[in-house]
Amino acid sequence: MPESVQLNRFVRYTRSTAPTRNRQRMFGKFKTLLGHTLIYGLGNYGIKIIGFLLIPLYTRYLSPEDYGVMALISMYTQALFVLMNLGQSVTLFRFYYERDTEEHRERVVAASLWIVLLVAIPISSLPLGFSTEISEWLTGTGAWWLLVAIGTGTVLAKILLRMPFSIMRAGDQSKRYAIWSLLRNGLATGLALGFVAVLHMGATGVILSQFVGEFIMCLLLIGTTLRMLRSGFRWGDIKEQLVFGLPLVPAGIAAFALDLADRWFLRTYHTVEDVGIYSLGYRFGEIITFVVTAFQLSWPQFLFSHRKEPNAPQLYSQMTSYYLAILAFLWLGLAAFSPELIAIMAPPTYAAATAIVPIVALAMCLDGVTFMINIGPPFFKRTILRTYTICTAAVINLGLNFLLIPKYGAIGAAWATFFGFLVQAIMTFILSRRLYPVAYEWTRLGIVVASAGGVYGATFAVAGDDLFFRLFIKSFLVIAYPAALLYGGFFETKDLITACGVVERRSPAAARVLRRLLPGVPA
Numbered sequence: 131m132p133e134s135v136q137l138n139r140f141v142r143y144t145r146s147t148a149p150t151r152n153r154q155r156m157f158g159k160f161k162t163l164l165g166h167t168l169i170y171g172l173g174n175y176g177i178k179i180i181g182f183l184l185i186p187l188y189t190r191y192l193s194p195e196d197y198g199v200m201a202l203i204s205m206y207t208q209a210l211f212v213l214m215n216l217g218q219s220v221t222l223f224r225f226y227y228e229r230d231t232e233e234h235r236e237r238v239v240a241a242s243l244w245i246v247l248l249v250a251i252p253i254s255s256l257p258l259g260f261s262t263e264i265s266e267w268l269t270g271t272g273a274w275w276l277l278v279a280i281g282t283g284t285v286l287a288k289i290l291l292r293m294p295f296s297i298m299r300a301g302d303q304s305k306r307y308a309i310w311s312l313l314r315n316g317l318a319t320g321l322a323l324g325f326v327a328v329l330h331m332g333a334t335g336v337i338l339s340q341f342v343g344e345f346i347m348c349l350l351l352i353g354t355t356l357r358m359l360r361s362g363f364r365w366g367d368i369k370e371q372l373v374f375g376l377p378l379v380p381a382g383i384a385a386f387a388l389d390l391a392d393r394w395f396l397r398t399y400h401t402v403e404d405v406g407i408y409s410l411g412y413r414f415g416e417i418i419t420f421v422v423t424a425f426q427l428s429w430p431q432f433l434f435s436h437r438k439e440p441n442a443p444q445l446y447s448q449m450t451s452y453y454l455a456i457l458a459f460l461w462l463g464l465a466a467f468s469p470e471l472i473a474i475m476a477p478p479t480y481a482a483a484t485a486i487v488p489i490v491a492l493a494m495c496l497d498g499v500t501f502m503i504n505i506g507p508p509f510f511k512r513t514i515l516r517t518y519t520i521c522t523a524a525v526i527n528l529g530l531n532f533l534l535i536p537k538y539g540a541i542g543a544a545w546a547t548f549f550g551f552l553v554q555a556i557m558t559f560i561l562s563r564r565l566y567p568v569a570y571e572w573t574r575l576g577i578v579v580a581s582a583g584g585v586y587g588a589t590f591a592v593a594g595d596d597l598f599f600r601l602f603i604k605s606f607l608v609i610a611y612p613a614a615l616l617y618g619g620f621f622e623t624k625d626l627i628t629a630c631g632v633v634e635r636r637s638p639a640a641a642r643v644l645r646r647l648l649p650g651v652p653a
Contacts, residue, residue, distance in 0.1 A: 192406075199274055214253050222296050265277070417464055443569065457499070459611055468488060
């Protein structure tokens, strides 16, 4: 056969198989991202999952007032963490993946640690001298000053622990990260059970268990942390990371205001008990952040490591479609089952929290999508744009808190949160696309929204006093969501064929069943 004919056949074969190979590679990358997300989620947010499972215990040992105090102290500690962290959670990864050698990467980690030692720790000492005043501002009384002091110590421990856990993430040591995180979570949970259920220490027991658990973990991982200082002190590296990270601090404070300031407004215009009820509903709604935060831990590595690939925008677009589909499924489950879940896990005094869940859960979905579509600013070191975006959203949120909370209470707080996150998502999308255009799959995204909204609307028809009957019927409705995506055209035929191929390698029998069920897939 002439060489030219062989060459032409090879070219035709390569062109015909290239899309399939690209699909397989993209599918493999999605599996890798999902795997890291699941591991980081179980590791990092395991304590919140366990805390969610402990809600029946907390709501029976803590009054709505105690629960409200605990929520207000938590609000304070999260704001303090943002201030003390100095934007290093994102900065470390931005510069770590920009370096090509282990020596230079170690210098990045060392610079981040020096920032913690020289700046973050001194900052933490200031609130300790004003614990009574902070308590009075938060709760309306200085009686909770000790909880403020304990919470401040907990934040310091969290800042120190961020370094060894960041090192594990940067090195893609997801399993090691998960093991240490599970130990951390188990320790805090055991302490909380002992302090609350055995010693009956109430809200103090919950806050104290967090501090003791973080302090013990610091002692266990102190060697890993201090080992990074062997690279020495280099002011140039420290300055570079500070310049990148400091603009993120106002953004973090604004994010705190967007996410948590409504508790203070509720306490001011209503009561601490209202804060407790709202916080319970908010806690159910933010279950979605288990996935969102896990994704935020795995996404920076994925984002920066694939930046130089020619099909990177297409890859980011497809990941967004699947990510939104997963978030919508979680939102649907929370929104549909919220009345039954709260009835099972909390006494009747917390029943009003039911109406909060769907609104807050939807806001958390918007927050998750915002983080994913914020691609341009970190690529071009324009982190100040993130600050503009989140500050604008926070100002709108605070204004809505003033308008809605005095009249509508907790429901007004929930809607103020939703609209704040909506503004953040829209602005992030506009600013990011100007720097790094990504052609998002709007048809597929529309199918996700329509499917989730349609199924949720159907759940309103489920009524009756029988709790288990409602759970049974709603379960069937929620399961209809993946079917709506499938037959609504969300999944492309090539994606389904690729997925069948993956299943077939593990279980040929299961693959044959799938081929009969999936539309457009040859049997």
